[in-house]
Structure formats: structure tokens, C-alpha cells
Amino acid sequence: MPAVWWGNCLGCGRGPRTIYQYLAVEQTLFSCELGRYTAFGIAAQKRVPDSWRQIAFVPDICTNAQQAQRLAHLCTQGQLEPIHLMDVIEDFVADPCSWP
Numbered sequence: 001m002p003a004v005w006w007g008n009c010l011g012c013g014r015g016p017r018t019i020y021q022y023l024a025v026e027q028t029l030f031s032c033e034l035g036r037y038t039a040f041g042i043a044a045q046k047r048v049p050d051s052w053r054q055i056a057f058v059p060d061i062c063t064n065a066q067q068a069q070r071l072a073h074l075c076t077q078g079q080l081e082p083i084h085l086m087d088v089i090e091d092f093v094a095d096p097c098s099w100p
Contacts, residue, residue, distance in 0.1 A: 020082060021045050021052060022075035024068035027059060040068035042075070042089065044082045056082045061089050067096050 023043045030036050041059035045052040062068055071092055080088060 018076070018079065019047050020076065020079055021047075022072040022080070022085075024065065024072040025057070026065070029060060037063065039063050040065060042068065042072055042085065044075075044085055046082075056085055058085060058089055061093060062096060064096070067092075 021044075023045065025041045025043050027039050027041055028036065029039050039060040040062055041057060042061060043054055044056035046055045061071075071088075075085070075088065
């Protein structure tokens with residue numbers, strides 16, 4: 001699954017003090033009702049020495065790449081604690097147009 005990055009990393013919260021980063025991840029999925037479709041999930045990664053380790057993944061949150069990228073960017077920029085990821089996604093799914 002390829003990660004989809006939000007724009008330029010300058011000033012986005014992915015600097016040397018960044019503990020968590022969030023990525024919009026493209027998925028190809030299938031459902032009986034819809035058939036094959038493309039959706040985006042959010043992966044949470046934690047900085048470990050010399051790399052990043054995925055610590056959470058929430059699949060199929062939306063079908064709009066820009067909305068998923070924006071959500072991932074905001075979570076990274078705000079250094080969202082992964083324990084709150086599901087709450088943020090639930091709010092996002094309830095009203096994605098209200099997000100900045």
C-alpha cells in the first residue's frame with residue numbers, strides 16, 4: 001500500500017522533535033455492494049532510533065485522497081497521541097467538510 005504524503009514537509013511537524021507521524025494510505029478494497037473501490041486509511045508511526053515503526057492503522061476511512069491527506073497532516077502537525085486516533089477519525093467521518 002503506497003503512502004500518500006501531504007505536500008512539503010517544511011514546517012509540517014515532521015522535524016527532529018516529531019515523535020509521531022501520520023500517513024494517508026491508499027487501499028484497493030472490495031465489497032459486495034460496491035465492488036472494487038479505492039479508499040484511504042490512516043497509519044500512525046512512532047519514531048524509533050533511525051526509522052519509524054507503525055503502531056496503528058485504521059483502514060477505509062474515506063474515498064477522498066485530499067481529505068485523508070489533510071487529516072494525516074493535521075494529526076502529524078498536532079502530534080496527536082495515537083490513543084486518540086479513533087476519536088479523531090470518528091469526528092472526521094461524521095462531518096469531513098467541517099475540517100479545516
